[in-house]
Every structure is written in C-alpha cells, then in structure tokens.
Amino acid sequence: MNDYFNAFEMSPVPAPGPDAVAPELFRGIYGMPAFVTIPTSDLAASVDFWTRGLGFFELFGIPGRLAHLRRWAFQDVLLVSAESVPEETPAMSLSFACVLGQVDSLVEACRALRPDSVDGPRDTPWNTRDVEVITPENARIVLTAAKPLDPASQEARNLEAVGITAPGDGRGDNGGHA
16 A cells, blocks of 8 residues: 555545535534634624634534534634734635635625625636635635646646646556545
C-alpha cells in the first residue's frame, strides 16, 4: 500500500459539476477531526448570520456561552462568547466547500444580512468559484465550489504544472496525488 489513496468516498463533497447537489446537513455526532473556534461579542447576532447567511445550523449550544454550528459533515464551527473581537479582519481565512448551485444564494443571503460583507464570486486559477465573506466576528470565510474541469482549459494546465492531470485524459494517474 502506498501513502496516497482516493479519499473521495469519505468526503461529503460531491463531484464538481453544474448539477452537483449539496449533501444534506449532517446532524450526526462524531469525533471532530478539525474545527474552528471563533470568539464573538454578540453570540445571538453571530448565530443568526452564520445560520441565515452561510447556511449553517446550530447543532447544540450552551446559552450565552457557546454555539456549535455545522453545515456538512466535517464543517464544524464553535462560536464562543468573548468580551471583544479583533477590530481588523485577519489575513488568514477559513474555507468551506459548497456546490456551484449554492454560490449565488449564499451571496444574496449574506448581502441581505450585511451588505458589505461579501467579495466575489470570483473564479480561481485552481478551478474553483470562491466567495469571501467577512462575518460579524471579523472572520474571513471563503465559500469555495469546485468547477467541472475542462482538460483543455488554462485551469487544467495550471494543475498539470504541479503534477495533477485531469481524470481520463490518458496522461497518467496523478502519481502521488491520487
């Protein structure tokens, strides 16, 4: 066995495509392999933005202290009450996968709640459509949707330049990337 394997069967992220369907919100309990903790000075307002704007739901909460939010499996956020939040938005961002069909509605929902909170959508050289959202806590959140890969596109050439080839293009198995 090598050190690399195709892990798509354990990921909730569907294959890219214009008709890709987002998985159901995941309400199960599991040991979280990763999560982010975000301080907020207004827990109720933060929960409202993350649920109505970003499409999360409250898995559970400790009133006035903590809200555990989730979208898909492995997309966990802990909002925790704090005296204050950073005044400046950090350069660091946290990205959450979505599907192309969700991008416009997420943009509209976030802009309806906080008109100046959204930058994008924009297409990236690595073949995604990204939307950057600044939350009430000044967290920089990127919603990222994979686009179908056209083997003849510049994005495919960008990926090939780092050793990742388009599936089915007959030029290999992606070596250590598969």
